[in-house]
């Protein structure tokens with residue numbers, strides 16, 4: 272029995288929708304079968320929380336008196352991009368303060384950056400604002416220094432070009448001696464530890480592996496508020512090797528998302544300092560899956576045992592774009608605390624928080640149950656595996 | 672007589688070096704092992720209280736370094752800020768004593784202060800500044 276989003280929303284409005292999360296659905300489908308479960312359940316909620324570097328926020332400060340057309344903007348000494356209209360600027364998550372020692376004393380600590388500015392704004396803290404301008408007849412002011420707060424901004428829109436990666440590498444360090452510091456954490460030599468970064472069975476795009484229900488315009492949980500999918504994410508690469516259940520074996524789909532920063536909460540939006548690497552933003556995302564039919568629910572019933580990730584060497588292979596991997600492991604194995612690589616037991620650790628992913632899926636479930644959050648019909652789909660779209664490398668043409 | 676509490680970090684492969692024996696025998700030091708987690712194929716850690724003549728203590732530390740064992744003073748007050756922890760589990764695989772551990776299958780991270788040896792290995796690994804040292 273097929274359902275439409277409109278019918279599901281009708282039930283949500285009446286407070287009658289049956290909503291479960293992507294963990295609960297696993298047992299439900301195992302007990303009742305997909306057909307019965309699809310008839311009973313209306314929405315399955317997913318969640319993920321992890322460092323998502325391709326994030327940032329568009330801010331509009333309002334006009335100063337006299338007016339200024341900012342050419343350079345700093346927030347707590349972190350440079351924000353001001354190449355937009357007069358008082359619009361974008362604070363990128365990975366941007367560092369001008370005087371940050373970065374990796375000059377290796378490994379750098381990266382204690383503060385754009386992501387922390389975003390966290391401070393969301394926390395309601397005052398942020399030091401500095402701007403310079405060259406001055407025009409209509410915008411004469413050349414310098415501004417002030418404290419600003421999120422509440423005083425006109426708009427603050429978290430606008431992330433690439434989030435919610437569908438699957439990710441398991442990072443190891445095959446080097447014999449050198450400890451390496453990566454965006455996947457600190458990796459000990461001789462494959463002494465392995466770090467992964469996905470919520471697995473709760474992860475949004477692993478529950479909709481072929482992008483059937485998630486598309487442009489999908490309403491989501493973002494950083495504690497309501498957000499939307501605005502495009503396919505950058506590097507969206509649907510045409511990759513997949514398991515029979517449709518799940519990609521390697522990193523594949525991504526989403527571009529946005530939402531009102533003023534609704535967000537530091538529980539779901541956190542600055543991250545990755546030693547030796549840089550700053551990132553910990554982002555919480557939850558996406559509801561409308562149970563349109565049996566096919567949707569079968570995909571939602573996927574468990575950690577049915578999902579795999581590739582083991583990738585970050586000492587030589589990843590930095591040099593050498594294809595291939597050291598094999599695949601399931602998320603069930605990854606979450607057990609250790610995996611076996613070349614016959615050796617290797618401890619695993621996550622970067623993505625399963626606990627927070629579950630909390631997000633639970634909050635979203637409550638919002639929908641209470642009738643506070645309606646599902647949206649995507650206005651367009653994002654490229655599917657049939658599109659053949661892959662992630663292209665940089666094409667270098669030497670400048671002579 | 673001087674005395675100090677040290678955390679010794681043994682890289683993989685040199686756990687067979689009889690470090691404690693030599694400190695006692697060759698450097699005339701008293702070594703009290705407070706805690707140890709060492710196994711043949713993995714990097715290991717040992718918390719020791721060493722006492723003896725000041726100069727011999729220094730020589731003993733030099734010897735430890737010469738065989739590739741790094742050390743740092745035992746700093747006690749490692750604080751786990753539950754309010755800042757996101758339960759990513761990144762610290763769990765580096766914590767040598769399982770003071771930081773994860774409850775499965777919920778994947779909830781816990782901290783047992785009594786097991787912590789103050790080795791500080793978790794500090795750079797935690798991206799959310801959820802483990803702090805208080806001097």
Ligand code: SF4
Nearest residue numbers: 766787788790791793
């Ligand atoms: S300092 Fe950190 S890594 Fe070391 S024992 Fe304590 S909790 Fe574990």
Ligand code: SF4
Nearest residue numbers: 756757759760762797
């Ligand atoms: S690394 Fe930090 S945030 Fe992650 S589980 Fe450990 S203490 Fe918590």
